[in-house]
Amino acid sequence: MAAEIFYGFELLLLKRFQSDLRLWHEWKLKLLDKAGECFGCIDALEDLGDIPQSLWFLSVALHKRQKYVLQLVYQEVKREQEGRLKKSGDTLLSTYLSYHQFTEFHLDSIFKYGEDNKLPRELFKCPNVTYLSLKYNSLDHLPADIGRMSRLEYLALTNNKLQVHSIPYSLTFCRKLKTVLLDNNLLDALPGFLLKMPSIETVHRHGNHNYFKATFMWYHTDVNFRIIPVSGSNDANMDITETLEFWAAKSLIGSKVDFYSDHGVAVVIKDYISDIYDNFNICNYCNQACLASHSGYKVITFKNPYLGNTCVPFQHWACSIDCAKALEVPARVEQIAAARDLDRQYEDFIQDCQKNFIAYFESSKFCGCGALFREETEEVQEQTTHNCHCTIM
Structure with missing residues (x-):
C-alpha cells in the first residue's frame, strides 16, 4: 500500500491559518464560494484572485492537495452551521490530520533561520507515522512528544542545531525505531540512551561539531576525566509551581x-x-x-x-x-x-595470512632471478623461458 504523505507546505498553511483566524475565515469563504455547495473542485484557480507571495504554501496546497483542503473547509463550515463546538484541544491541524491516515511526514527545510520553528504537538499524536524527516530546520531541540510515535521506524534530523541534552530520553519509547540520522548537528557524542534501544540498526553521526576531537580526547584519557562535574543550567524554566x-x-x-x-x-x-x-x-x-x-x-x-x-x-x-x-x-x-x-581477531587474521602464504610458497618453485614456476603436473621437470636462462629443477 502506498504511503500517505504529509508535506511541509501543508503544515505551514495550517500553522498560518491557526495563528490568524481572520485570514482563515476569509479564505474559507473564498474557497467555498468557488467550489460551490456541491463540494466540487476548483478548476480555475485564477478565479480566486492573486494569492499573496506570503501565502505561497496555499497556492501549492491548492495545486497538489486541493481535495484535502476543500474537505477541511466543508467540514468546518458544516460544524459551524450545525452549531457544534470544537472539542477541547482541537485545532485546524489536528482536525486535518484526523481526516487522513498519514504514515510519512516529509517536513524538510520548512523553517528559515530565526523563524519560530516550534513543532506542533498535534504532529506527534498521529498513531500511524513510521517515517519522520525534519532535515534543515535549525532545530535546537526535539520535543518530548516524539515519544508518542510508537510506530516510528525512520527519523531524519540531519543539518540542525541539536546537542546531546536537546534530544529527549522519551525517544526510547519509539521501540520500532531502526534508523536515526544525526549528521551535521552540534553533538560531541551520541546520547547514551541509544544503547538501550536494540531496534536501532543505523545511526548517521558524521559532520558534528567537535565530534572527532571529543572522541579521541576522551578515548585516550584516564577514567577520572570521563566523569565530568557539570553545574545546573540557568536556562531552565524555574517558574514551575511544585504542585x-x-x-x-x-x-x-x-x-x-x-x-x-x-x-x-x-x-x-x-x-x-x-x-x-x-x-x-x-x-x-x-x-x-x-x-x-x-x-x-x-x-x-x-x-x-x-x-x-x-x-x-x-x-x-x-x-x-x-x-x-x-x-x-x-x-x-x-x-x-x-x-x-x-x-585477537587481527592476530588470527595475520596468522592465517602467513599460513596461506607459506603454503603457497611451498607449492611453488622460484628460479634464481625470482621468477615463479608452479608445477602443473608430475611430468614437468624443467622449464626455461626466453627471458630467463635459469634452469628450474
Whole structure:
C-alpha cells in the first residue's frame, strides 16, 4: 500500500491559518464560494484572485492537495452551521490530520533561520507515522512528544542545531525505531540512551561539531576525566509551581516508563509532562529526574564496535558520583575487553595470512632471478623461458 504523505507546505498553511483566524475565515469563504455547495473542485484557480507571495504554501496546497483542503473547509463550515463546538484541544491541524491516515511526514527545510520553528504537538499524536524527516530546520531541540510515535521506524534530523541534552530520553519509547540520522548537528557524542534501544540498526553521526576531537580526547584519557562535574543550567524554566501534579509528573519522568502509551495516565497529565519535560535531566543509571538547575555529572563511555563502527562515544547524565561510576566503570571494562577481542581477531587474521602464504610458497618453485614456476603436473621437470636462462629443477 502506498504511503500517505504529509508535506511541509501543508503544515505551514495550517500553522498560518491557526495563528490568524481572520485570514482563515476569509479564505474559507473564498474557497467555498468557488467550489460551490456541491463540494466540487476548483478548476480555475485564477478565479480566486492573486494569492499573496506570503501565502505561497496555499497556492501549492491548492495545486497538489486541493481535495484535502476543500474537505477541511466543508467540514468546518458544516460544524459551524450545525452549531457544534470544537472539542477541547482541537485545532485546524489536528482536525486535518484526523481526516487522513498519514504514515510519512516529509517536513524538510520548512523553517528559515530565526523563524519560530516550534513543532506542533498535534504532529506527534498521529498513531500511524513510521517515517519522520525534519532535515534543515535549525532545530535546537526535539520535543518530548516524539515519544508518542510508537510506530516510528525512520527519523531524519540531519543539518540542525541539536546537542546531546536537546534530544529527549522519551525517544526510547519509539521501540520500532531502526534508523536515526544525526549528521551535521552540534553533538560531541551520541546520547547514551541509544544503547538501550536494540531496534536501532543505523545511526548517521558524521559532520558534528567537535565530534572527532571529543572522541579521541576522551578515548585516550584516564577514567577520572570521563566523569565530568557539570553545574545546573540557568536556562531552565524555574517558574514551575511544585504542585501535586508536578511531583506526579517528576516521578513518571524519572521512572523512564512509557507514560504516553499508558492508558492509566490522563491525557491532561501527558500534555503537562510534555510541557515540563525539557526542564529535567534524567539519570541514565537510577530512576531519578532532577530539575536542570541542579548539578550533576556528564559521563563519557565508548562502544566498540557499535553498528559496524569502532570507537563510538556516548554521553550520559548522572545525578551522583556513584551513578556516574556505575555507568562508566562497566562500560570501560567492556570497552577494554572488546578492544582485546579485536586485537585477537587481527592476530588470527595475520596468522592465517602467513599460513596461506607459506603454503603457497611451498607449492611453488622460484628460479634464481625470482621468477615463479608452479608445477602443473608430475611430468614437468624443467622449464626455461626466453627471458630467463635459469634452469628450474
